[in-house]
Amino acid sequence: MRLKLKIWRQKNSQEKGEMVSYNIEDISPDMSFLEMMDVLNEQLTLKGVDPVAFDHDCREGICGSCSMFINGEAHGPDRLVTTCQLHMRKFKDGDTIYIEPFRANTFPVIKDLVVDRSAFDRIQHAGGYISINTSGNTQDANAIPIEKNSADKAFDAATCIGCGACVATCKNSSAMLFVSAKVSQFSLLPQGKVEANERVLNMVKQMDEEGFGNCTNTGACEVECPKGISLENIARMNRDFIKAKISK
């Protein structure tokens, strides 16, 4: 395959960036998108040009590191996959591909396609956990009966890998899908219900302080989420938030 790539290049967080065009040839349709980027970077390095910086780690769709906005969509045109699991066969020979970093005020660009997603970490720190005394008298989790439906929903919410595609996709840069998944994975289980009110209030407060936009329920986040996190989580979090506010 022969492709024209238009990639966002930005030296660091202080300098202004711009879209730069590159032509690339001999790309196999069976390559992953990141492998195609590797080929490009090899060619750039040989020419003495600074390679394109991009986040990646596991390359099997579970770490949430890769974060490219490809042809106007987070993680590209395929559904339920991360960029590392996107294959070049999804494109045609001669295509022009736009590659940009995930954009939001809360995700500032560090370099090229690498963005700072530490706002998600701070939201997690605000309550995305349960406080269990592990001094030796912890109850065996298997001894606590949990309804299958709740267990399944909690598990589905827990599959969120925190990649930030929801924020990047949302026209408002809202983080509601991420936060609601992190709230739901605990609030659906007996172990998480104890701190449910405190958790939802603290995590939403932190989300607002970070400066994410507001959810207007367009549903774009659910469509682009590589893990298929459901909008149902947002409704559940809204419900939990209202209950927590009233009972405060």
Added chain:
Amino acid sequence: MAISGIFLIIFLLQHFIINITSVFSESIFNQFSHFMGTNFVVQFIAQPILILGVVFHFVMGFVLDFKNRTSRKIKYVKYKGDANASWMSRNMIISGLVVLSFLGLHFYDFWIPEMNYKYVEFLPDDPNRYYDELTHKFEDLTKVVIYVISFGFLSLHLLHGFSSSFQSLGLNKYNFLIKIIANIYAIGIPLGFSFIAIFHYLNS
């Protein structure tokens, strides 16, 4: 937004129920209108709450839109919004602005003359004037066309806004049912209002 939206949805249904009677019976429409126009609770409690609800809804809409627009200062070079969300959900501010402009015209046509009649000129109470006032407004084709186009945008606004209100309040337990009711309401009510305007134009 969600609470004021649901409040306005309920108001719109009540408004439609009264207006549709004008198609079937002049006297029933006059009775309803006279009651609404002279009842103390409706005039001095419900009406101010409604106006406050409308003002709150559109002011909050502007604030929300401004905050959301500024949450991504550097825009994408290529952004496929239509790949994952409906036009209605992405353009509530546009459909909302059209509905707001329509409200200005609607107030000019009906509400201001009504307030003038009762509370400025203190004209004598006439329980049978409402039907004629309504039909008189729809004798002008241009106005009917403007009304119908506005109802079209109202429909677009409701197609997203109705179910979105329930989602925002976390009341989505019967999501499928809510979406069906939302779609029936969002298409049916504006279509009904358009029918009333066209009906009176054709009978003028």
